[in-house]
Amino acid sequence: MSVPGTVGWFARHEARLAWRDWLWLMTGGYRRRARTVALGFLVFALFMHGLAYLMLSHSAFIGGAPDIHILVVITGTLVLTLSLMLSQAIESVTRAFYARGDLELILTSPSSSSRLFATRLAAMAVTTWSMALVMGAPFIDVLAWLGGPRWLGAYAVAAALAMVAVAGAVVVTGALFHTIGPRRTRFIAQIVAALTGAAFAIGVQFAAILSFGTMAVPQLTLLNRLATDSNSAILWPARAVFCDPVALAALLGVSIAALAAAIHVFAPRFGRLALAATDASYSTKRRSRRRSHFRNSSAAQALRRKEWTLLLRDPWLMSQTLMQLLYLLPAAFLLWRNFYGGGDVTALLVPILIVTAGQLGGGLAWLAVSGEDAPDLIASAPVPAGHILRAKAEAVLGGIAVVFGPFVVVLAIAAPFAALVSLAGIVVAAGSATAIQYWFRTQSRRSVFRRRQTSSRVATFAEALSSTGWAGTGALAATGTWIAVIPGIVVLALVAGTWMISPTRGASRS
Amino acid sequence: MTQPLSPLALEVRALEKRFDHPAVDGLDLSVPAGEFFTLLGPNGAGKTTTLRLVTGLLKPDRGSIAVYGIDALADPIAARRIMAWVSDEPMIYEKLTPMEYLDFVGGLWAVESNRAAARARDLLGWLGLAPHADERCEQLSKGMRQKVALAGALVHEPKLIMLDEPFTGLDAGSSRVVKEVLRERVRAGCSVIMTTHILEVAERMADRIGVMANGKLIAGGTLDELRVQAGSGHASLEDTFLALVAQDAVTA
Numbered sequence: 108m109s110v111p112g113t114v115g116w117f118a119r120h121e122a123r124l125a126w127r128d129w130l131w132l133m134t135g136g137y138r139r140r141a142r143t144v145a146l147g148f149l150v151f152a153l154f155m156h157g158l159a160y161l162m163l164s165h166s167a168f169i170g171g172a173p174d175i176h177i178l179v180v181i182t183g184t185l186v187l188t189l190s191l192m193l194s195q196a197i198e199s200v201t202r203a204f205y206a207r208g209d210l211e212l213i214l215t216s217p218s219s220s221s222r223l224f225a226t227r228l229a230a231m232a233v234t235t236w237s238m239a240l241v242m243g244a245p246f247i248d249v250l251a252w253l254g255g256p257r258w259l260g261a262y263a264v265a266a267a268l269a270m271v272a273v274a275g276a277v278v279v280t281g282a283l284f285h286t287i288g289p290r291r292t293r294f295i296a297q298i299v300a301a302l303t304g305a306a307f308a309i310g311v312q313f314a315a316i317l318s319f320g321t322m323a324v325p326q327l328t329l330l331n332r333l334a335t336d337s338n339s340a341i342l343w344p345a346r347a348v349f350c351d352p353v354a355l356a357a358l359l360g361v362s363i364a365a366l367a368a369a370i371h372v373f374a375p376r377f378g379r380l381a382l383a384a385t386d387a388s389y390s391t392k393r394r395s396r397r398r399s400h401f402r403n404s405s406a407a408q409a410l411r412r413k414e415w416t417l418l419l420r421d422p423w424l425m426s427q428t429l430m431q432l433l434y435l436l437p438a439a440f441l442l443w444r445n446f447y448g449g450g451d452v453t454a455l456l457v458p459i460l461i462v463t464a465g466q467l468g469g470g471l472a473w474l475a476v477s478g479e480d481a482p483d484l485i486a487s488a489p490v491p492a493g494h495i496l497r498a499k500a501e502a503v504l505g506g507i508a509v510v511f512g513p514f515v516v517v518l519a520i521a522a523p524f525a526a527l528v529s530l531a532g533i534v535v536a537a538g539s540a541t542a543i544q545y546w547f548r549t550q551s552r553r554s555v556f557r558r559r560q561t562s563s564r565v566a567t568f569a570e571a572l573s574s575t576g577w578a579g580t581g582a583l584a585a586t587g588t589w590i591a592v593i594p595g596i597v598v599l600a601l602v603a604g605t606w607m608i609s610p611t612r613g614a615s616r617s
Numbered sequence: 618m619t620q621p622l623s624p625l626a627l628e629v630r631a632l633e634k635r636f637d638h639p640a641v642d643g644l645d646l647s648v649p650a651g652e653f654f655t656l657l658g659p660n661g662a663g664k665t666t667t668l669r670l671v672t673g674l675l676k677p678d679r680g681s682i683a684v685y686g687i688d689a690l691a692d693p694i695a696a697r698r699i700m701a702w703v704s705d706e707p708m709i710y711e712k713l714t715p716m717e718y719l720d721f722v723g724g725l726w727a728v729e730s731n732r733a734a735a736r737a738r739d740l741l742g743w744l745g746l747a748p749h750a751d752e753r754c755e756q757l758s759k760g761m762r763q764k765v766a767l768a769g770a771l772v773h774e775p776k777l778i779m780l781d782e783p784f785t786g787l788d789a790g791s792s793r794v795v796k797e798v799l800r801e802r803v804r805a806g807c808s809v810i811m812t813t814h815i816l817e818v819a820e821r822m823a824d825r826i827g828v829m830a831n832g833k834l835i836a837g838g839t840l841d842e843l844r845v846q847a848g849s850g851h852a853s854l855e856d857t858f859l860a861l862v863a864q865d866a867v868t869a
Binding site for chain 2: 406410488
């Protein structure tokens with residue numbers, strides 16, 4: 108047993124909280140699901156290892172000595188991974204500042220709060236590392252199996268990157284607090300995290316272009332210029348992946364020092380900054396810019412106006428929702444620029460617009476249908492349930508129209524038929540996602556938007572499959588082939604099947 | 618042609634609702650129009666479930682509910698038009714201002730805009746929220762939010778107001794304001810049904826008091842009538858309430 112108040116004791120406390128939180132996230136609080144979740148993880152791990160094997164088994168570079176080209180590619184991959192880790196870490200650090208949770212308990216106790224915050228920052232590095240390994244570990248394992256244990260150095264490199272990411276996130280968030288104040292930091296940090304994460308998406312496209320042999324990629328060209336030979340310092344992290352002892356020791360040394368320095372500087376200040384964040388949320392009197400004017404409106408109009416107002420006034424939800432667009436649009440631009448050379452873009456734009464509309468529609472539908480903060484008020488109003496639902500669906504589709512209308516209009520000028528297909532696809536994809544969210548609705552507060560996927564995994568998968576399915580149908584339809592009917596029927600069957608197994612249908616039959 | 622309203626604000630007959638145990642078990646309850654009625658009972662007695670059944674937030678397994686003579690199960694929309702519900706947790710929208718919230722509620726109940734605006738201003742004034750009318754609800758204290766929720770319940774001028782523990786978490790000043798507003802509504806002819814654990818509030822405000830235990834109404838009437846039923850002479854409501862619940866536990 109560790110002594111109360113020590114770092115070890117706090118670490119045990121944090122580990123227990125994290126484990127229970129994760130277990131709840133996975134099982135929804137039902138102990139009986141634990142076995143199913145374990146089985147699901149096993150299947151996922153096997154699938155990922157199989158996928159990694161398929162992708163890597165024919166690669167020639169795995170067993171040989173790493174040449175400068177391989178080191179550059181690995182360095183690029185590490186940069187991309189770091190950008191995603193940094194994005195995740197900025198979100199974690201920001202959340203830790205603004206979540207009141209046990210803050211008052213900690214700061215009013217005689218224990219050293221610095222030790223707890225130091226433990227929490229270290230725990231963030233462990234979490235960031237673990238998250239990266241969910242996708243990365245199968246590839247590392249397969250590389251080690253095919254190319255020898257030297258590839259296991261990638262685990263240590265991932266840990267080093269996680270430490271650097273958390274240290275960087277603490278510095279970025281702390282700097283934002285000092286420069287723009289606690290009130291604005293929350294919102295700006297969300298944007299910084301989103302942009303950092305989007306850099307990863309853009310980077311993936313760079314990597315794809317590289318694998319197709321197109322070398323006119325600024326980021327990797329830059330790496331090639333900086334890396335004059337395989338001993339270049341910029342390639343040391345890549346060399347550490349191959350268990351090069353000097354490179355690995357240097358990388359771990361630098362990353363541990365960076366995290367230790369960040370913890371040493373910020374842990375004692377963490378409580379003060381978190382209290383400043385709390386003060387900001389209490390003291391900020393946000394008056395409406397204009398006085399509200401009461402308007403004669405139907406219940407449906409009142410509901411639509413309420414949904415749009417709430418969405419527009421919540422920058423956090425806005426950033427979460429619109430991030431989906433941010434991730435997809437740079438990819439569209441890069442692909443258009445590199446693969447089509449400014450030529451016919453419709454074959455690419457049509458499915459991208461449709462899949463994004465489906466994803467955005469699903470998010471908005473969850474907010475409108477399940478994320479209702481005053482369910483009793485709505486349920487006790489003299490409005491039939493069907494009218495309420497229709498008004499909420501109209502609010503969702505109205506939001507979709509505002510976002511995608513300009514795209515369709517511009518596309519209509521260049522390619523009217525493609526615009527027509529896009530319009531139909533956007534309506535059907537957003538409508539399907541909205542319907543799925545309605546069939547699988549569970550009452551929640553809007554603030555748990557981030558965890559909406561865990562309320563029903565069936566709904567999450569069905570929503571993703573229907574969006575991509577409609578996108579595929581749209582891509583084929585845009586080329587004018589009748590074959591588009593086939594995937595269209597498959598997606599319709601998928602949506603119908605989702606309805607058949609939905610709790611809503613079960614409730615209506617019982 | 619509108620039908621004349623029943624002299625009973627609420628008439629519940631043989632109401633039953635079962636979860637994993639009977640939450641409401643054959644409840645009969647009548648509340649005359651214009652009365653301030655308070656439901657008391659130990660935790661888990663079925664008070665909140667009863668009010669949620671009346672408001673249509675839960676569907677009963679059996680029984681009937683009439684609100685001013687309107688069958689609330691057959692025509693829930695007509696019943697909801699003249700009812701209001703205030704939950705113990707103020708369910709409001711954090712990103713709306715109190716005025717915007719009341720505008721939204723007015724829209725849901727189809728209140729004419731000028732009338733809703735005037736009513737909203739009056740209510741916020743009475744409840745001491747006028748200085749905060751254009752601040753977002755996320756900035757308000759719990760007591761203020763509770764008052765915003767109450768204003769929302771009153772903006773459409775309901776005939777029957779149901780409140781679940783409305784004084785929980787309110788300071789003395791806010792409690793007094795809420796009590797005055799509720800008394801004013803009763804003077805204006807509304808009926809109020811309220812659950813509370815604060816016996817002093819029930820003693821001072823209620824015309825009649827109902828005591829529930831195990832999903833049943835075990836006693837009902839004025840304070841004097843309850844004392845007679847409990848055989849407790851001139852005891853306080855607290856002693857009377859505890860005696861009634863103890864009697865029920867013995868007979869159960």
